[in-house]
Amino acid sequence: MDIEFVAAGAAVPAETAILRLEFEGVKYGGALAQAVAASRFTGAKGQTLDILAPQGESAARLVLVGVGLAERFDPIGAEQAAATGYNALKTSGLATLRIEIEGDAETSAHAALGIRLGSYRFDKYRTKEKADKKPSITKVQITAADPAAAAAAFAPMAAIANGIDFTRDLVSEPPNVLYPAEFAARCKALESLGLEVEILGEAEMMQLGMGSLLAVGQGSIRDSQLAILKWYGADDKTSQPIAFVGKGVCFDTGGISIKPAENMEDMKWDMGGAGTVAGLMHALAGRKAKVNAIGILGLVENMPDANAYRPGDVLTSMSGQTIEVINTDAEGRLVLADALWYCQDRFKPKFMVDLATLTGAVIIALGNDYAACYANDDGLAANLLDAAKAEDEGLWRMPLPPAYEKQIDSMIADMKNTGGRPGGSITAALFLQRYVNGTPWAHLDIAGTTWKKPSAVATIPDGAVGYGVRLLNRMVADKYEG
Ligand code: BES
Numbered sequence: 001m002d003i004e005f006v007a008a009g010a011a012v013p014a015e016t017a018i019l020r021l022e023f024e025g026v027k028y029g030g031a032l033a034q035a036v037a038a039s040r041f042t043g044a045k046g047q048t049l050d051i052l053a054p055q056g057e058s059a060a061r062l063v064l065v066g067v068g069l070a071e072r073f074d075p076i077g078a079e080q081a082a083a084t085g086y087n088a089l090k091t092s093g094l095a096t097l098r099i100e101i102e103g104d105a106e107t108s109a110h111a112a113l114g115i116r117l118g119s120y121r122f123d124k125y126r127t128k129e130k131a132d133k134k135p136s137i138t139k140v141q142i143t144a145a146d147p148a149a150a151a152a153a154f155a156p157m158a159a160i161a162n163g164i165d166f167t168r169d170l171v172s173e174p175p176n177v178l179y180p181a182e183f184a185a186r187c188k189a190l191e192s193l194g195l196e197v198e199i200l201g202e203a204e205m206m207q208l209g210m211g212s213l214l215a216v217g218q219g220s221i222r223d224s225q226l227a228i229l230k231w232y233g234a235d236d237k238t239s240q241p242i243a244f245v246g247k248g249v250c251f252d253t254g255g256i257s258i259k260p261a262e263n264m265e266d267m268k269w270d271m272g273g274a275g276t277v278a279g280l281m282h283a284l285a286g287r288k289a290k291v292n293a294i295g296i297l298g299l300v301e302n303m304p305d306a307n308a309y310r311p312g313d314v315l316t317s318m319s320g321q322t323i324e325v326i327n328t329d330a331e332g333r334l335v336l337a338d339a340l341w342y343c344q345d346r347f348k349p350k351f352m353v354d355l356a357t358l359t360g361a362v363i364i365a366l367g368n369d370y371a372a373c374y375a376n377d378d379g380l381a382a383n384l385l386d387a388a389k390a391e392d393e394g395l396w397r398m399p400l401p402p403a404y405e406k407q408i409d410s411m412i413a414d415m416k417n418t419g420g421r422p423g424g425s426i427t428a429a430l431f432l433q434r435y436v437n438g439t440p441w442a443h444l445d446i447a448g449t450t451w452k453k454p455s456a457v458a459t460i461p462d463g464a465v466g467y468g469v470r471l472l473n474r475m476v477a478d479k480y481e482g
Pocket residue numbers: 252254270327329330331332357358359360361417418419420424447448
């Protein structure tokens with residue numbers, strides 16, 4: 001999408017639709033009064049009114065988008081209004097969208113971010129889509145009192161949007177295309193942004209003693225990988241980094257404890273945690289964030305096979321702790337156990353935040369609009385929750401009760417990999433906590449928020465959300481840069 005900022009009076013190109021943001025309670029006179037009077041449009045948040053060939057306007061079409069009360073209008077409101085208007089006009093046949101918006105440079109820039117996020121499409125595998133079903137808008141002009149200032153304000157947001165696009169592409173790719181080595185190769189390509197990327201294969205992970213992660217990938221013909229993305233953007237390149245760890249199960253059949261057929265195709269996005277970490281690293285490098293940050297992705301495929309790991313197997317993790325496998329479908333925690341241990345052991349980070357589509361139980365607890373946040377450090381949890389609020393990504397703190405630890409006691413090993421149905425997301429988090437070695441740590445269970453179908457949010461098209469990139473980027477920007 002070609003996005004530019006223009007002065008309010010700039011000439012309107014041919015084949016243009018105008019999108020006008022309207023506050024609640026606005027009074028219309030003149031030519032528009034009749035159109036508005038014939039509708040229920042009041043300017044309430046989310047309302048739209050589509051006017052064809054509007055009298056007295058230079059555009060072919062005019063869409064009014066309500067943004068609610070002026071005093072409650074904020075940057076997220078500008079994003080949503082722009083995306084709502086785009087959605088109303090995207091297949092109109094018109095080529096250009098002019099967004100008329102009042103406010104500072106930041107407000108215009110957020111409208112542009114809304115367009116970037118709302119116009120995302122994953123259409124590379126469609127060969128027969130009819131031309132009239134495809135979006136026709138290829139250019140968006142956004143008005144600003146100072147277009148150059150708006151463009152400058154948008155630059156770091158464009159880097160975030162690029163990161164979210166990267167995450168959404170990874171999450172959307174089918175599992176026959178995006179297997180661990182392909183995921184790793186796409187990370188390696190990010191070196192063009194200035195990241196350093198190291199890829200470990202099975203032999204290297206064997207050397208490191210990663211018996212937990214490797215067991216999960218053992219039944220797959222695809223090699224497991226550990227991708228390590230490094231961004232050294234701080235003035236002191238040797239200062240202690242922050243770290244993000246992602247579950248990257250490129251397909252989760254459940255393994256020998258196989259899942260039912262219904263909706264199993266959803267398990268292509270069981271690499272959503274790794275996808276978010278990769279997108280975050282993309283965004284940090286793209287905007288040259290003044291921070292040292294490490295991203296670690298545990299990339300595997302969980303398959304049933306003659307060589308697959310079994311319920312009953314006892315695994316030895318890199319930490320030395322042993323795990324009795326009760327259910328091969330509780331594989332994400334096994335991947336993260338070694339990835340987290342490796343992360344703290346090698347990088348001694350200020351903190352680690354892991355992201356994982358870890359449990360169905362979190363969807364039962366919080367639904368699809370909130371991810372669960374577990375943390376052994378109140379300061380880190382507060383920073384994450386503040387950032388989530390500012391970026392309008394749902395996040396809810398959950399407890400790590402010591403009394404629930406006994407649910408993962410094993411008769412023959414240090415722990416077992418499932419804790420039963422009660423508090424399933426909590427016992428998964430308690431399991432992970434055993435692999436952080438006292439490092440300040442938070443775990444985000446994003447099983448509910450990684451994929452939205454249908455989506456009711458204009459900036460999130462159906463499918464891959466890209467959840468977490470914004471909140472983590474914001475936390476880094478507000479608390480760990482400079
Ligand atoms: N990847 C799943 C969790 C999941 C379920 C993510 C639905 C997104 C949508 C995870 O590996 C899993 O299978 N968890 C099991 C754990 C159980 C066996 C203890 C679950 O939640 O049922």
